[in-house]
Amino acid sequence: MTARLVTGIGALVTCAGPGGDVPVGDRSLDAATRLGVVEGAAVVVEDGWVAWVGPAAQAPAADDRVDLQGRAVVPGFVDSHAHLVSAGDRAAEFAARMAGTPYDGGGIGVSVAATRAASDDELRALLAARVAEARALGTTTLEVKSGYGLTVEDEARALRLAAEVTDETTFLGAHVVPAEWRDDRGGYLDLVTGPMLAACAPHAHWVDVFCEPRSPHAFTAEEARRVLLAGRAAGLGLRVHGNQLGPGPGVRLAVELGAASVDHCTFLDDADVDALAAASDTTVATLLPGVEFSTRMPYPDARRLLAAGASVALASDCNPGTCNTAAMPFVIALAVRELRMTGAEALVAATVGGARALRRTDVGRVAVGARADLAVLEAPSYEHLAYRPGMPLARALS
Numbered sequence: 087m088t089a090r091l092v093t094g095i096g097a098l099v100t101c102a103g104p105g106g107d108v109p110v111g112d113r114s115l116d117a118a119t120r121l122g123v124v125e126g127a128a129v130v131v132e133d134g135w136v137a138w139v140g141p142a143a144q145a146p147a148a149d150d151r152v153d154l155q156g157r158a159v160v161p162g163f164v165d166s167h168a169h170l171v172s173a174g175d176r177a178a179e180f181a182a183r184m185a186g187t188p189y190d191g192g193g194i195g196v197s198v199a200a201t202r203a204a205s206d207d208e209l210r211a212l213l214a215a216r217v218a219e220a221r222a223l224g225t226t227t228l229e230v231k232s233g234y235g236l237t238v239e240d241e242a243r244a245l246r247l248a249a250e251v252t253d254e255t256t257f258l259g260a261h262v263v264p265a266e267w268r269d270d271r272g273g274y275l276d277l278v279t280g281p282m283l284a285a286c287a288p289h290a291h292w293v294d295v296f297c298e299p300r301s302p303h304a305f306t307a308e309e310a311r312r313v314l315l316a317g318r319a320a321g322l323g324l325r326v327h328g329n330q331l332g333p334g335p336g337v338r339l340a341v342e343l344g345a346a347s348v349d350h351c352t353f354l355d356d357a358d359v360d361a362l363a364a365a366s367d368t369t370v371a372t373l374l375p376g377v378e379f380s381t382r383m384p385y386p387d388a389r390r391l392l393a394a395g396a397s398v399a400l401a402s403d404c405n406p407g408t409c410n411t412a413a414m415p416f417v418i419a420l421a422v423r424e425l426r427m428t429g430a431e432a433l434v435a436a437t438v439g440g441a442r443a444l445r446r447t448d449v450g451r452v453a454v455g456a457r458a459d460l461a462v463l464e465a466p467s468y469e470h471l472a473y474r475p476g477m478p479l480a481r482a483l484s
């Protein structure tokens with residue numbers, strides 16, 4: 087076993103409280119306290135895990151050392167929502183949206199056609215490039231969904247490829263009803279909950295569904311319930327796309343079924359917020375403000391969720407339609423500017439929050455016993471992530 091000393095850290099944000107030992111699931115500290123900033127810090131890494139954290143002057147001996155020369159370090163970002171297995175380009179759809187055409191999920195079919203037509207190697211190369219882009223901006227844990235195949239073979243292929251880059255793979259056969267099934271929604275749901283699930287479950291950790299009755303392409307509450315219950319019976323954890331395009335049943339369905347996360351949460355009524363607050367130990371409200379940026383929709387009300395006591399995460403939702411970026415620093419900047427989260431709240435939501443949304447305790451913080459997933463900032467403080475938007479300040483330390 088080799089021990090590496092990472093030293094010369096100007097300010098280390100542990101996201102693990104002052105003593106460095108707050109479990110990911112414990113929400114007893116507010117974000118500012120949970121940051122647990124250590125000035126002049128060092129970290130000892132052994133075989134990819136954190137073995138020691140503290141002031142550099144007290145660091146133990148190690149086999150080799152990396153000197154970060156005063157740069158700040160934060161936990162690597164945990165991006166708990168990304169659609170990275172797709173081919174094709176929807177820049178024209180984006181341009182039309184900027185000119186006033188609303189998003190309704192119909193463009194997903196364009197990505198489905200291009201993805202089906204792509205070879206394994208083409209998809210693998212696209213996926214690898216997107217993972218590299220995310221890491222280059224500080225992301226160290228990525229969830230990856232299927233959802234642009236929508237046949238048994240194409241969904242299983244997407245998940246096999248996703249499993250080459252992450253353990254956090256999500257079966258999203260119920261992304262939309264594909265064109266060839268438009269006149270037989272029930273038949274498509276039979277396929278998704280039967281042979282498609284059977285082929286995909288061995289490669290998936292999670293099942294997800296786009297529950298959005300307002301979109302003719304997506305799924306009603308009863309259809310979504312069917313998908314989620316089948317996924318659970320196949321041993322998968324539950325995630326939901328809900329309340330993205332308007333008020334709807336997704337949030338309450340996710341809470342009722344004990345999903346790990348309900349994502350978007352853009353249009354919530356009081357009962358949704360109350361349900362998320364009551365379920366804060368179980369179901370995370372994952373906000374995806376890059377989507378509202380790229381669809382010109384209203385932003386979700388993060389302050390209302392935080393005030394109510396809900397668990398909040400931030401993720402990219404990187405996908406070719408509603409948000410074609412995996413840049414978590416951009417997401418953090420949007421959260422601070424548009425969602426009125428503090429820099430501390432946004433950083434905690436992008437690290438600890440994402441970990442909670444994936445039910446992980448080994449990522450999202452820098453503490454003994456956690457994975458040594460560090461993001462180095464070309465900056466003296468985490469506040470620069472929002473203060474200097476668009477600049478390439480963060481990178482994963484390899």
Ligand SMILES: N=CN[C@@H](CCC(=O)O)C(=O)O
Nearest residue numbers: 194296327403405406407408
């Ligand atoms: N809303 C559903 N799925 C994606 C968008 C997919 C697409 O338009 O390609 C989302 O999370 O926004």
Ligand SMILES: [Zn+2]
Nearest residue numbers: 167169327403
């Ligand atoms: Zn999504």
